[in-house]
Amino acid sequence: MASSWLQIPKESPFSLANIPFGIISTKTIATPVPAVAIGDYALNLATFASSDGFALLPAIQSHLNVFYQRTLNAFAALGRPVHRQVREYLQVILKADTPYPHILKDNATLRKQALVAMAEVTSHLPMHIGDYTDFYAGLNHAYNVGVLFRGKENALQPNYRHMPVGYHGRASSVVPSGTAIRRPSGQIVVDPAADPKLPTFSACKRLDVEIELAAFVGVGSNLGEPIPIGEAEDHLFGVVLMNDWSARDIQAWEYIPLGPFNGKNFATTVTPWVILMDALETFRTPGLEPANRESLLPYLREERLNNCFDIHLEFELKNSGGRPTIVSKTNSSNLLFSFPQMLAHHTITGCNVNPGDLLGSGTISGNVPGTEGSLLEQTNGGKRPIRLADGTERLFLEDGDEVVLRGMCGKEGGYVGFGDCVGVILPAIHMG
Amino acid sequence: MASSWLQIPKESPFSLANIPFGIISTKTIATPVPAVAIGDYALNLATFASSDGFALLPAIQSHLNVFYQRTLNAFAALGRPVHRQVREYLQVILKADTPYPHILKDNATLRKQALVAMAEVTSHLPMHIGDYTDFYAGLNHAYNVGVLFRGKENALQPNYRHMPVGYHGRASSVVPSGTAIRRPSGQIVVDPAADPKLPTFSACKRLDVEIELAAFVGVGSNLGEPIPIGEAEDHLFGVVLMNDWSARDIQAWEYIPLGPFNGKNFATTVTPWVILMDALETFRTPGLEPANRESLLPYLREERLNNCFDIHLEFELKNSGGRPTIVSKTNSSNLLFSFPQMLAHHTITGCNVNPGDLLGSGTISGNVPGTEGSLLEQTNGGKRPIRLADGTERLFLEDGDEVVLRGMCGKEGGYVGFGDCVGVILPAIHMG
Numbered sequence: 038m039a040s041s042w043l044q045i046p047k048e049s050p051f052s053l054a055n056i057p058f059g060i061i062s063t064k065t066i067a068t069p070v071p072a073v074a075i076g077d078y079a080l081n082l083a084t085f086a087s088s089d090g091f092a093l094l095p096a097i098q099s100h101l102n103v104f105y106q107r108t109l110n111a112f113a114a115l116g117r118p119v120h121r122q123v124r125e126y127l128q129v130i131l132k133a134d135t136p137y138p139h140i141l142k143d144n145a146t147l148r149k150q151a152l153v154a155m156a157e158v159t160s161h162l163p164m165h166i167g168d169y170t171d172f173y174a175g176l177n178h179a180y181n182v183g184v185l186f187r188g189k190e191n192a193l194q195p196n197y198r199h200m201p202v203g204y205h206g207r208a209s210s211v212v213p214s215g216t217a218i219r220r221p222s223g224q225i226v227v228d229p230a231a232d233p234k235l236p237t238f239s240a241c242k243r244l245d246v247e248i249e250l251a252a253f254v255g256v257g258s259n260l261g262e263p264i265p266i267g268e269a270e271d272h273l274f275g276v277v278l279m280n281d282w283s284a285r286d287i288q289a290w291e292y293i294p295l296g297p298f299n300g301k302n303f304a305t306t307v308t309p310w311v312i313l314m315d316a317l318e319t320f321r322t323p324g325l326e327p328a329n330r331e332s333l334l335p336y337l338r339e340e341r342l343n344n345c346f347d348i349h350l351e352f353e354l355k356n357s358g359g360r361p362t363i364v365s366k367t368n369s370s371n372l373l374f375s376f377p378q379m380l381a382h383h384t385i386t387g388c389n390v391n392p393g394d395l396l397g398s399g400t401i402s403g404n405v406p407g408t409e410g411s412l413l414e415q416t417n418g419g420k421r422p423i424r425l426a427d428g429t430e431r432l433f434l435e436d437g438d439e440v441v442l443r444g445m446c447g448k449e450g451g452y453v454g455f456g457d458c459v460g461v462i463l464p465a466i467h468m469g
Numbered sequence: 470m471a472s473s474w475l476q477i478p479k480e481s482p483f484s485l486a487n488i489p490f491g492i493i494s495t496k497t498i499a500t501p502v503p504a505v506a507i508g509d510y511a512l513n514l515a516t517f518a519s520s521d522g523f524a525l526l527p528a529i530q531s532h533l534n535v536f537y538q539r540t541l542n543a544f545a546a547l548g549r550p551v552h553r554q555v556r557e558y559l560q561v562i563l564k565a566d567t568p569y570p571h572i573l574k575d576n577a578t579l580r581k582q583a584l585v586a587m588a589e590v591t592s593h594l595p596m597h598i599g600d601y602t603d604f605y606a607g608l609n610h611a612y613n614v615g616v617l618f619r620g621k622e623n624a625l626q627p628n629y630r631h632m633p634v635g636y637h638g639r640a641s642s643v644v645p646s647g648t649a650i651r652r653p654s655g656q657i658v659v660d661p662a663a664d665p666k667l668p669t670f671s672a673c674k675r676l677d678v679e680i681e682l683a684a685f686v687g688v689g690s691n692l693g694e695p696i697p698i699g700e701a702e703d704h705l706f707g708v709v710l711m712n713d714w715s716a717r718d719i720q721a722w723e724y725i726p727l728g729p730f731n732g733k734n735f736a737t738t739v740t741p742w743v744i745l746m747d748a749l750e751t752f753r754t755p756g757l758e759p760a761n762r763e764s765l766l767p768y769l770r771e772e773r774l775n776n777c778f779d780i781h782l783e784f785e786l787k788n789s790g791g792r793p794t795i796v797s798k799t800n801s802s803n804l805l806f807s808f809p810q811m812l813a814h815h816t817i818t819g820c821n822v823n824p825g826d827l828l829g830s831g832t833i834s835g836n837v838p839g840t841e842g843s844l845l846e847q848t849n850g851g852k853r854p855i856r857l858a859d860g861t862e863r864l865f866l867e868d869g870d871e872v873v874l875r876g877m878c879g880k881e882g883g884y885v886g887f888g889d890c891v892g893v894i895l896p897a898i899h900m901g
């Protein structure tokens with residue numbers, strides 16, 4: 038990857054190889070606008086577009102309105118060929134030896150207007166999320182949790198390898214990185230051995246993290262029309278990092294038979310910069326089992342075996358006043374199903390999807406200690422504390438804890454990363 | 470209730486006592502507009518408002534913009550006192566002895582412009598649905614289904630009486646009455662006794678109906694702030710009738726451990742006219758157990774014991790070329806939890822709700838034969854066929870079957886009803 042005429046720190050997740058899209062505001066830009074992240078700057082695409090920044094990209098001329106909106110939905114709906122052209126065009130404009138320096142490199146006025154220091158930026162949810170679906174494709178996580186609850190023999194449910202198991206999640210409470218997370222309250226069973234079980238009203242005592250990738254839908258589909266597996270990838274807009282906060286005690290009592298509800302609906306944090314599918318092309322890798330395996334029904338078999346991504350993930354915990362601790366490191370290739378397989382499964386009934394719909398991968402864990410994507414797994418079901426850098430211990434999250442998830446691929450100077458996925462835990466509110 | 474100067478058929482669900490709100494278009498009104506249903510007419514509120522129809526209602530003057538929108542979300546967000554005033558104002562304008570005949574009764578020009586024959590109306594989804602949640606508060610249904618799957622002793626899960634059990638549903642596939650329903654395809658297990666169980670790809674063979682009430686949220690709430698039970702009712706905008714189409718065979722294979730997904734996400738049909746909460750005031754009645762029972766945690770206890778509605782429901786099935794058959798009749802008071810209890814539970818974690826969010830009650834069944842809210846119950850789990858009026862039999866829905874749900878309260882000449890909730894089953898699409 039070429040270098041940029043902009044100073045980009047070598048360790049930045051937003052190298053010229055990335056060019057992720059987001060929605061920003063600043064003190065002077067009150068109404069949120071689309072932007073791309075580049076090093077320590079955000080390039081305001083509304084200003085860029087209105088100052089003829091896209092003059093040399095004919096394909097986008099009739100769609101410039103997408104850059105004057107408060108979400109990326111309209112841009113996403115234009116489809117992958119357009120996303121690709123816009124991203125590549127911006128890379129050409131931003132590279133050191135750009136053939137078109139008059140557009141931005143040598144245009145001091147536009148540089149001043151359109152390049153905003155990241156330190157001044159407030160990032161917003163990049164898309165209006167019509168529906169959010171959370172899958173469970175992290176095989177190692179499903180296995181680890183299954184062992185905890187049912188033992189090794191029955192760890193995975195009979196359906197698990199046949200389909201990307203998933204459930205509808207709560208779209209309204211998806212929030213951008215940095216949003217503080219209020220500890221939820223609800224019904225928990227203090228003594229699970231009691232008969233009959235009786236719930237207590239309580240603040241959640243087993244508040245947890247789930248490291249996930251999540252994909253936004255770009256081009257939607259019509260009700261009644263499944264998306265064929267071979268076309269599914271082109272319906273995806275891009276990928277973010279996600280923390281699917283989970284109240285394990287609330288979930289354990291409520292989830293039979295209709296699945297997680299209050300245990301999950303209080304918040305889900307995503308990184309605000311969407312890495313486009315094309316930016317991840319060079320980081321493709323197989324998932325945990327072949328994408329075209331015979332055991333899959335044909336509607337889930339992929340021709341492309343590199344159907345997952347080689348993204349290094351880490352989960353950092355910083356207790357209030359303490360030092361940061363890397364709790365675990367894992368890799369996003371620890372998935373049994375890919376996003377195209379999830380989308381093909383989701384729509385096989387004819388369920389329609391819309392631009393901005395969000396698909397979570399499920400918790401991503403490796404299969405050795407130190408690679409777990411949740412505290413539930415790390416602490417062996419809340420029984421074996423982990424030690425933080427300052428010597429304190431944790432089973433689950435405490436008030437004041439700050440969780441930072443990170444994901445990055447590539448090499449120094451050419452990183453393609455998400456930036457931090459951050460949330461700090463606020464104490465439960467006092468009820469009546 | 471007074472009579473109207475408009476001719477309203479005695480059996481109309483849209484008597485002067487109702488005044489439900491919806492979104493309509495016609496051949497000449499291409500852009501959907503808000504309206505109320507009155508007898509065989511829809512009153513176009515955009516036209517009514519722009520012609521000074523609301524001149525005598527000062528409270529709405531600064532909010533008239535809500536009547537120029539394509540959904541009722543903005544109107545709903547104004548809150549219950551405004552809904553009440555607008556509905557009562559329209560009742561005054563429409564009653565036979567209206568003190569303000571110049572507004573509409575004697576205003577031939579506006580009558581001609583604003584009153585549209587229902588036969589010419591296309592009804593749309595009344596709200597933009599940000600999130601759709603389906604509860605399971607129909608105790609008799611939960612019991613009947615539990616008996617089928619687990620026997621009488623364990624019919625109800627331990628959590629069932631302690632909380633309104635629910636799950637997040639698919640908002641994108643909620644459709645207005647009249648939308649044809651494509652039979653879904655997916656993974657089903659033909660031989661549930663096989664070990665290991667192996668799925669087959671198939672069109673759904675056990676396509677079913679679920680009769681439900683559903684409430685739309687009016688005023689939303691903020692993330693992190695539970696809605697207290699005493700305030701929950703005022704966050705509700707109104708109620709519709711809902712058919713939560715269900716693919717029993719797809720659901721049976723997929724639902725452990727994360728709940729229903731593809732078995733439900735292909736379509737959910739709602740009636741297009743929203744009956745406001747105030748229109749149901751006189752039809753309040755207790756649910757199946759006291760709303761303030763000691764066994765409930767305090768956040769779910771209601772002071773108001775009449776927390777449900779006495780709405781007569783019926784499920785009619787008309788096979789292609791056949792005669793209509795009333796399959797079952799039941800009553801919407803067959804609920805263990807009310808909508809305010811559902812909303813209090815939904816938000817107890819701090820989950821936020823938005824105007825237009827939809828809450829399904831769960832399937833409503835009585836406890837005697839002929840009152841079941843689904844075919845699964847009617848046919849004893851697909852084992853005992855029901856006989857239709859023309860002598861043919863049914864276990865589950867066949868292609869070409871038309872399902873009509875109806876719900877009505879009150880007396881002839883003063884009915885408060887939903888109108889028909891209709892869907893006809895189209896054959897599964899041919900795959901590949």
Ligand SMILES: [Ca+2]
Pocket residue numbers: 171172247249281397399400
């Ligand atoms: Ca998850």
Ligand SMILES: [Ca+2]
Pocket residue numbers: 603604679681713829831832
């Ligand atoms: Ca249902």
Ligand SMILES: [Mg+2]
Pocket residue numbers: 206280281282301302304305
């Ligand atoms: Mg979540």
Ligand SMILES: [Mg+2]
Pocket residue numbers: 638712713714733734736737
């Ligand atoms: Mg449904």
Ligand code: NI
Pocket residue numbers: 165166167597598599
């Ligand atoms: Ni929406």
